[in-house]
Amino acid sequence: MAEEDHGMRRSLEELRQTFKSGTTRSVDWRKQQLRAILRLIHENEHLLFQLLESELGKHPVESYRDEIGVVKKSVDHALSCIDQWISPKKGRLPLLFFPASGKVLPEPLGLVLIIGSWNFPITLTLDPLIGAISAGNTVVLKPSELAPKCASFLANKLPLYLDPKAIKVIEGGSEVANQLLEYKWDKIFFTGSTKVGKIVMSAAAKHLTPVTLELGGKCPAIFDSLPNADMKVAIKRLVGGKWGPCSGQACIGIDYLLVEQKFASSLIEQLKKIIKRFYGDDVRNLKNLAKIVNKTHFDRLRNLLEDPAVANCIVYGGSFDDTNLIIEPTILLDPPLDAEIMNEEIFGPLLPIITLDNIEESIEFINSKPKPLALYAFTKNEKFKKRILAETSSGSVAFNDTMIQFVCDELPFGGVGQSGFGRYHGKYSFDTFSHEKAVLERSFYFELEPRHPPWNNFKLEFLRLAYNFNYVGLLLHLLGLKRA
Amino acid sequence: MASEDVKNSPATVVFDTEAANSLLKELRSTVIAGKTKSYEWRASQLKSLLKMVEDRDKEICDALFSDLSKPEMEAFIHEIAMIKASCKLALKKLKDWMKPEKVKTTLGTFPSSAEIVPEPLGVVLIISAWNYPFLLSVDPVIGAIAAGNAVVLKPSEIAPAMSSLLAKLFGEYLDNSAIKVVEGAVPETSALLEQKWDKIFYTGNGRVGRVIMAAAAKHLTPVVLELGGKSPVLVDSDIDLTVTAKRIVSGKWGCNNGQACVAPDYIITTKNYAPVLIDSIRHQLVKFYGEDALNSLDLSRVVSSNHFARLTKLLDDDRVSGKIIHGGQTDMSSLKIAPTIVLDAPEDSLIMNEEIFGPLLPIITVDKIEDGINFINSRPNPLAAYLFTNKKQLKEEFVSNVSAGGVLINDISLHLMVDTLPFGGVGDSGMGAYHGKFSFDAFSHKKAVLHRSFFGDAPARYPPYTPGKLRLLKALLDGSILGIIRALFGWS
Numbered sequence: 001m002a003e004e005d006h007g008m009r010r011s012l013e014e015l016r017q018t019f020k021s022g023t024t025r026s027v028d029w030r031k032q033q034l035r036a037i038l039r040l041i042h043e044n045e046h047l048l049f050q051l052l053e054s055e056l057g058k059h060p061v062e063s064y065r066d067e068i069g070v071v072k073k074s075v076d077h078a079l080s081c082i083d084q085w086i087s088p089k090k091g092r093l094p095l096l097f098f099p100a101s102g103k104v105l106p107e108p109l110g111l112v113l114i115i116g117s118w119n120f121p122i123t124l125t126l127d128p129l130i131g132a133i134s135a136g137n138t139v140v141l142k143p144s145e146l147a148p149k150c151a152s153f154l155a156n157k158l159p160l161y162l163d164p165k166a167i168k169v170i171e172g173g174s175e176v177a178n179q180l181l182e183y184k185w186d187k188i189f190f191t192g193s194t195k196v197g198k199i200v201m202s203a204a205a206k207h208l209t210p211v212t213l214e215l216g217g218k219c220p221a222i223f224d225s226l227p228n229a230d231m232k233v234a235i236k237r238l239v240g241g242k243w244g245p246c247s248g249q250a251c252i253g254i255d256y257l258l259v260e261q262k263f264a265s266s267l268i269e270q271l272k273k274i275i276k277r278f279y280g281d282d283v284r285n286l287k288n289l290a291k292i293v294n295k296t297h298f299d300r301l302r303n304l305l306e307d308p309a310v311a312n313c314i315v316y317g318g319s320f321d322d323t324n325l326i327i328e329p330t331i332l333l334d335p336p337l338d339a340e341i342m343n344e345e346i347f348g349p350l351l352p353i354i355t356l357d358n359i360e361e362s363i364e365f366i367n368s369k370p371k372p373l374a375l376y377a378f379t380k381n382e383k384f385k386k387r388i389l390a391e392t393s394s395g396s397v398a399f400n401d402t403m404i405q406f407v408c409d410e411l412p413f414g415g416v417g418q419s420g421f422g423r424y425h426g427k428y429s430f431d432t433f434s435h436e437k438a439v440l441e442r443s444f445y446f447e448l449e450p451r452h453p454p455w456n457n458f459k460l461e462f463l464r465l466a467y468n469f470n471y472v473g474l475l476l477h478l479l480g481l482k483r484a
Numbered sequence: 485m486a487s488e489d490v491k492n493s494p495a496t497v498v499f500d501t502e503a504a505n506s507l508l509k510e511l512r513s514t515v516i517a518g519k520t521k522s523y524e525w526r527a528s529q530l531k532s533l534l535k536m537v538e539d540r541d542k543e544i545c546d547a548l549f550s551d552l553s554k555p556e557m558e559a560f561i562h563e564i565a566m567i568k569a570s571c572k573l574a575l576k577k578l579k580d581w582m583k584p585e586k587v588k589t590t591l592g593t594f595p596s597s598a599e600i601v602p603e604p605l606g607v608v609l610i611i612s613a614w615n616y617p618f619l620l621s622v623d624p625v626i627g628a629i630a631a632g633n634a635v636v637l638k639p640s641e642i643a644p645a646m647s648s649l650l651a652k653l654f655g656e657y658l659d660n661s662a663i664k665v666v667e668g669a670v671p672e673t674s675a676l677l678e679q680k681w682d683k684i685f686y687t688g689n690g691r692v693g694r695v696i697m698a699a700a701a702k703h704l705t706p707v708v709l710e711l712g713g714k715s716p717v718l719v720d721s722d723i724d725l726t727v728t729a730k731r732i733v734s735g736k737w738g739c740n741n742g743q744a745c746v747a748p749d750y751i752i753t754t755k756n757y758a759p760v761l762i763d764s765i766r767h768q769l770v771k772f773y774g775e776d777a778l779n780s781l782d783l784s785r786v787v788s789s790n791h792f793a794r795l796t797k798l799l800d801d802d803r804v805s806g807k808i809i810h811g812g813q814t815d816m817s818s819l820k821i822a823p824t825i826v827l828d829a830p831e832d833s834l835i836m837n838e839e840i841f842g843p844l845l846p847i848i849t850v851d852k853i854e855d856g857i858n859f860i861n862s863r864p865n866p867l868a869a870y871l872f873t874n875k876k877q878l879k880e881e882f883v884s885n886v887s888a889g890g891v892l893i894n895d896i897s898l899h900l901m902v903d904t905l906p907f908g909g910v911g912d913s914g915m916g917a918y919h920g921k922f923s924f925d926a927f928s929h930k931k932a933v934l935h936r937s938f939f940g941d942a943p944a945r946y947p948p949y950t951p952g953k954l955r956l957l958k959a960l961l962d963g964s965i966l967g968i969i970r971a972l973f974g975w976s
Contacts, residue, residue: 025884061949061957069961074593078960091904102905107887109910122524186911198701205697208690208711210915213704228939240946278947288947367516389933390521393603396932404596404934407961410587411932412597416605417682421706438890438905438916439883440898444724444874452734453772453782455557463557478804 005179011168012183013356015111015138017055018165021247024108024136027086029163037126040073042156048122048329050376055121055149056246057291057326059319065121066245074127076281077409077426078134085134085430094468100442106434109134109210110186115177116143116373117191118293119249120348121150124191124214129167131429132189136336138166141396142180144417146293178268185209187433193345194418213431214421215415217372218255218346221402222362222388224379225263231270234378234400239274241402243329243377247290248349249297250398252374252403255346261355268331268353272316277328283319283328292325301327301348304341313352343349345423363391371395371417376402395419487630493802504675507664511607512635515663521632523606527578529629529658533622536569536657537564542804543649544618550645552619552697552740553785553819561740563618566901570623573920574630581630582923584933589965597935602928605960606682607708611673611696614787615743615841616710617643620687620710620881621650625663627923628685634662638676640688641669642788681705683927687745689839689910708916708926711909712839713866714749717896718882720873721757728872728894729764733772734957735870735896737823741784742843743791746868746890749839750846752856758849766810769823778813778822785819786842792819795842799824811843853878860886865911870896889913 007213023029041048048068049060058066091102112132116125125143132139141158143151148171155169170176181203190200191214204211221241226234242254259267263451275281279289292298302320305311310332311318313366332352335341341352356362359379366375375394379385385399394416398405405411406425414423424432450462465473519525526853537544541564548554548563579902582600608628612621621639628635637654639647651665667674669681677684687710688698696871700707718733736748753761772782796814799805804826805812811824826846829835840876848858860869869888873879883891889909890899899905900919909916918926959967 015774050830059947059949061944061954064823064954065945065961069957073961073963091902093902093904097898097902102899102902104905105883107884194704197704200503201704202702203699205694205701206696207910208709208915215704221623225825232940233941236941236946244946290950385935389931391518393606394931396517397937398934401596401936402940404593405598405932406700407592408587408596408598408932408934409590410589411934412600412930413932416929416931418704420704435887435910436906437888437910438848438899438902438907439893439896440862440890440902440905441879441893442895442898444727444894447727447730451737452730452768453557454774455555455782460557463561463565467569 001329004176008170008179011170012111012140013164015140015168016072019108019110019138019344022278024133024138024162025080026072029131030082030136030369033162033167034075034079034130036080037073037130040157041072041075041126044153047153049178051149051153056119056293057146057289057324059288062244062246062288063346067120070123071126071130073407073409074130074425074429075273078430080136081427082430085427091438093204094469096469096470097442099445100440102438102440105437105439106135106430107121107437109433110137110146111372111433112137112139112189112433113180113185114139114141115188115190118144118146118157119246121147125154128189128191128424128429131424132433134166134430135433137186137433140180141167141169142177142218142396143169143170175286187211189424189432190214191421194225198419211419212414212424214419214422214424215250215420216251216347217370217419218345219252219372219374219394220362220366221254221257222359222366222378223257223259223263223267224259224359224377224381224384226378226380230380235267235274237401238378239271239278242351243275243279243289243349245403247292247327248351249290249293249347250403253347253405254351254376254402256342256352256354256361258354258356258365260359261357263332264353264355266314268333271331273318279329281328283321283326284324286326289326289349291328292327295325296312297348298322298325298327301346301350304339304344304346304348304350305330307339310335310339310341311452317349334385360387363387366392371419373415373419374398374405393417495511499675501678504679507636507666508607508678508679511636511664515604515634520629520634520662521577522525523582525659526629526632527575529663530571530575530626530761532657533629534568534575536653537567537571537622540653543653544646547643547645547649548618549642550786552616552743553781553783554740557782557786558740558784563616566619567622567626570626570903570919572921573581574626574924578630581921588760588952589934591965591968592935592960593936595937595940598922599933599935600925601931601933602631603931605927605929607634607636608681608683608685608927609638609676611638611684611686611688612640612949613638613739613749614642615745617646621646623687624918624923627918628927630924631927632680633927635664636676637663637665638673639665639667641667656931657819670961679703681959685916685918685926686710693914702847708908708918709914710745710907710916710918711747711867711912711914712841712976713864713909714839714886715746715866715868715870716856716860717748717751717870717872718853718860719751719753719757719761720853720871720878721754721760722874723872723894725760725764729761729768731894731896732872733765733768736845737769737773737843739785739820739897741786742845743784743841744897746900747841748870748896749843750836750848751864752850752859754853755849755851758847759825762809762827762847765825768811772824773823777811778815778820779854783820783823783843786821787819789816789819791842792821794817795821795844797841798838798840798842798844799826801833801835804829804833804835857882857885865889865909865913867909867913868892868897868899877975883897887911890900
């Protein structure tokens with residue numbers, strides 16, 4: 001234990017030395033590292049497909065769509081934008097300051113800690129890493145121990161492609177995480193649960209370390225009535241948005257559905273059809289569906305259905321394959337609102353459908369719960385869309401689709417309230433790992449004497465005019481022509 | 485009304501957890517009712533704030549004089565005028581700031597449109613400091629209101645006249661169902677910190693900053709911490725000496741007598757140049773404050789006897805008191821300390837390690853000016869770092885190698901007044917920033933919104949998954965039209 005700690009201390013020392021040496025400041029170094037990530041992904045694509053399949057049961061298409069492809073796109077974007085991101089931004093200065101120039105200069109924070117999650121073990125470690133490297137930091141990556149094969153992959157492969165003096169992977173569980181959290185970091189980026197988020201932030205408080213917390217919540221999907229032509233697409237997107245990403249184990253996956261009472265049964269029928277088409281209907285032989293990450297979560301999900309009042313609401317699915325840790329896509333109709341399944345983040349393939357008299361009631365329903373990471377609404381009613389935007393709060397909103405806002409690099413990705421704070425993706429990743437330093441340069445010419453003591457009324461009047469940017473008044477005042 | 489006036493009598497209503505709880509409940513229902521969201525409400529509050537400052541500027545100056553002996557000019561320049569400018573800017577730009585920002589979308593999400601919509605966080609807590617008790621209370625409130633939040637302001641009890649003035653004025657001018665002042669000290673602040681806020685904005689020191697962030701962590705409340713540090717001034721020999729000396733003296737003693745988070749804490753210059761620089765600074769000190777600076781009316785006093793004791797202790801150290809080359813006079817009865825310069829105090833002395841926050845100015849000499857940069861970097865990140873020089877290369881080296889909240893070349897503190905520059909710290913000097921639009925942003929949530937149509941649904945997204953779909957997905961995510969065509973036709 002002491003030895004582990006000693007090794008950790010030495011690693012961190014080395015990283016701090018590397019940062020001090022200025023290596024990570026060079027744009028060329030950063031681009032080199034980013035290209036290396038690209039090579040890592042490219043050269044190990046098949047291995048990654050295998051790992052993700054065996055670890056989480058993800059089909060290669062799902063793995064590409066949600067992990068490999070996302071990372072690749074992220075690196076490409078960073079490589080094409082990094083020169084722009086690094087350049088200072090001019091700040092417009094009022095004439096009063098003339099002659100002067102102002103700018104905002106981004107600089108790296110130093111040594112950052114990235115704690116990844118198990119459900120997208122590649123994306124949720126490498127995507128933040130791309131941001132941290134682009135911004136010029138040294139990094140410790142702590143992948144989730146609940147996806148140990150992927151964690152080992154990162155620990156073994158990263159040093160072969162990236163600069164091991166600047167980027168390190170430290171494997172381990174909560175003990176290792178707690179040890180890491182004792183140290184002083186210049187930033188901590190955490191993806192995970194609310195409970196652990198609080199622990200991370202408390203630890204960070206001791207060192208005044210800024211944090212980004214990407215947490216979760218119950219992401220609702222509002223399903224308004226739609227014309228038949230659009231229903232088919234909507235249903236596919238709904239099903240794809242619930243069970244497609246890691247079998248519902250996704251922070252922005254749909255947690256529950258809200259629909260008007262009169263459309264509920266038709267909706268359920270259509271959902272069943274598509275579920276069968278996408279995944280099959282024999283729990284021992286389901287295709288294209290990820291498995292539950294481990295027995296603990298498997299049991300947790302099963303327990304959500306233990307309460308007979310909840311179990312009675314199952315209208316589809318409900319089968320469990322203990323050996324392979326697969327849970328059949330399951331739909332529940334109107335489970336009791338005080339049941340755990342309607343209060344804890346489900347993070348699994350169970351979909352409660354709550355019926356309402358009028359779809360507009362969904363706004364109040366959603367607002368009675370903590371702010372979610374994402375909110376989905378399937379509707380063509382422009383007024384309703386406006387109400388949803390104005391009257392609910394969430395990390396993000398997507399209309400008529402699910403999950404896809406994740407791949408839009410120009411949109412910030414992050415939570416609000418209990419779903420977290422801070423954001424990333426695209427330039428926001430760069431910003432989240434940077435300090436935006438204000439720089440003002442003045443010249444020695446044109447010293448404004450009224451700035452300095454001793455004070456008198458002339459100076460007071462001068463400054464009054466100055467603050468109003470009343471240049472004409474100032475001139476007159478200086479020439480002795482203005483009456484106070 | 486929930487703004488408690490604690491100082492009236494010890495038996496007055498105590499602001500405890502229960503009081504804090506019901507205060508928050510009231511504010512939350514105001515927010516839920518949507519009152520603070522409208523442009524009209526925000527603009528009306530900002531207009532009232534402006535009117536409040538314009539109508540009552542005399543009372544504000546009086547409170548500042550009572551709490552800090554702040555000269556009227558300083559009260560005006562640094563507090564009143566800054567707040568007026570801040571209000572006017574917010575009023576002018578509010579519509580712009582509130583507008584959603586359209587953003588580009590890529591082929592991967594085609595057809596779609598995307599935007600970023602700013603929305604209020606909800607109910608925010610602003611804890612302010614004693615040294616600029618008006619500015620540091622009202623400026624964040626302006627940002628919070630502009631962003632559409634309900635606000636609780638907890639002014640510093642170490643500036644009691646301003647604290648009760650703010651409670652009175654906010655009560656008269658602002659919407660009490662959404663904006664409240666809670667006065668008090670540690671017990672009241674603790675009661676407030678137990679609650680769940682949507683944001684906490686704190687100006688003060690690192691020790692309390694840690695306490696606040698720890699309290700915020702329990703509720704996952706995001707924080708802005710505007711802290712301090714030892715802001716260094718590196719002075720080269722290639723400068724305009726007179727202008728430099730004036731700016732340093734104004735910047736140090738003309739800003740609340742050194743009690744400012746961005747006040748020059750210490751100077752670094754070369755051994756060769758030090759005598760020349762010191763001479764010029766002393767000359768300007770006399771010009772500005774006269775021979776008997778201790779009693780000059782143009783200088784603020786030290787805020788309290790606690791701080792007076794703290795500052796005199798810094799000079800008590802024999803190794804430091806022997807190095808005083810100017811000033812050093814103190815008067816406990818009036819809480820005044822004369823502008824004092826100390827030359828080459830030992831590096832491990834308190835005065836060289838704690839943030840001074842007072843009228844004492846250590847000068848450290850080095851062999852080469854570049855050594856100054858290393859000296860600065862071996863210490864925690866300050867809120868501001870200053871350099872006086874005409875040399876282009878030294879400027880470039882300083883700007884790229886010194887990490888501070890903000891860097892200012894050839895002047896002191898002015899960057900605070902530029903509302904297009906973010907004002908905040910890094911590392912030990914804090915996290916988050918404000919001023920101008922940055923204030924609006926600090927109190928907003930920027931919600932990402934993606935609008936999709938039903939047209940153009942890519943089957944490649946859905947199971948059953950096939951190799952063909954994989955190829956198409958790769959092309960889609962790559963954004964390559966050619967790749968997409970090839971995949972669609974099965975050519976890749």
